[in-house]
Amino acid sequence: MSGSGERLYRASEFARAAGVTVRALHHYDRLGLLKPKRRTASGYRLYGEGDFVRLQQIVTLKFIGFPLKQIKDVLDRDRPDLRTALRFQRIILAEKGRRLAQAVRAIEEAEVLLAAGTEPGREAFAKIIEVIEMQNDTDWTKKYYSEEAQARIAERQKTIPREVVEQGQRDWMALIAEVEAAAAEGVEPESARAQALAARWSELIRGFTGGDPEIQKGLNKMYSDPQWGAPFPKPYSDEAGAFIQSAMAASKK
């Protein structure tokens, strides 16, 4: 008997089988994202079946748009956090998609204009661009916040140290996860558990607004606007949103 049993693949075989390049394998290796099972005495990389599975996962997550660093995290550390990560990613992609669609529409607009005026004169060109520019103008914040409040928000963002922001995001992620769970389980909005969640929720919001009432007002406007979702993507499901809203409403009564 040979003792080992499992078949090993060399770099190029392995790469072809998985649909990536050898260079990519090197790259993943150096990043510690995917290290070959063995190496020959002369340094040749030898990959096994397990490596293949992992590479598939990497490719898949990459397809979904995860950066390699995060793929490494998800695969190595907090696999259970996959759920949150997925939702997060989906929302980001959806947002990208919206902008992309906008760009396409803008181009179409421009094409129509160009088709109308047969030749794109130097001035016509400028006008076309202006038109695109108008529709592009993403002035959504203006819809919700007064100029002042906007300035304050921007300023506030600058004064917050980066680490705090990141910690805050992690807090949000954690809380959202719990809220999602509660919503899914059908917890009563009046229950103590829901009330606790609502309290933490508004606590975090206060943390974000810094207690500025103007900003609070803007946020509330956004929340009550049925057009929700346009300004910035919400990192939680509709169900969770509805749940936390009714919970907070219940707390006011």
Next chain:
Amino acid sequence: MSGSGERLYRASEFARAAGVTVRALHHYDRLGLLKPKRRTASGYRLYGEGDFVRLQQIVTLKFIGFPLKQIKDVLDRDRPDLRTALRFQRIILAEKGRRLAQAVRAIEEAEVLLAAGTEPGREAFAKIIEVIEMQNDTDWTKKYYSEEAQARIAERQKTIPREVVEQGQRDWMALIAEVEAAAAEGVEPESARAQALAARWSELIRGFTGGDPEIQKGLNKMYSDPQWGAPFPKPYSDEAGAFIQSAMAASKK
């Protein structure tokens, strides 16, 4: 009288007004994409109204996804080529959008699976990814080409020197532009002009397939499949496609 008249802006003013950063201005300056109208004796950049217009154009084209290099070209050299460039860009963006939508659907699939099995066990995780993988599997070429033909195509692509490929693309762009024009003008497919275009068209196709009949067959299958557009984005409008098809049909009679 002061003599000059036009108001000049300093870097930060100008940047804020246009919604870009000062660093971006530096960048554009070094690329020769946008040079300030004047400089003070001490080297400060001073931008004028004209610069503002140009910057708007740059920002707009960037929004549409043009790389800076191409923006420079379009703005400096072949503005009339804007039409072609726009269509090209729209198609690329649309393709991106499709892939993005695919990714989002994949994520949703995965989320459903995760919701079903409450906890993402280490094996469940793998399965989820597999599912995503399956739907991702973009095996469109297999739909149209036999294995052999695929191999030949791949091989052929390797044997073609880069410059030839680029020249070929330029040929295509030029021809497509003419076809678009002819289609828009309502040129008769039987006319000499249409026939000339059809001849050049099939000439280019032969150049691509290298005369390999198997590949030709695959192409034809693709052309006749109503699902057109899935394999790779076509860089011309439906009208142009219809036009060239009827022209080629007319030539066979």
Next chain:
DNA sequence: CCTAAAGCCTGACGCTGCGTCAGGGTCAAG
């Protein structure tokens, strides 16, 4: 007029995910 705070300048490195040489071992076949 003097000074401190703001602004501006020019490098130059960093980030993402590899592509693409360059220079040099290794391995199986003839």
Next chain:
DNA sequence: CTTGACCCTGACGCAGCGTCAGGCTTTAGG
């Protein structure tokens, strides 16, 4: 023993700026 065909490790390149660093200039205030 000699080819090729593969493999390895650097190291630079690309796109579009972000982000210091180090050092002038301009400006508002006293």
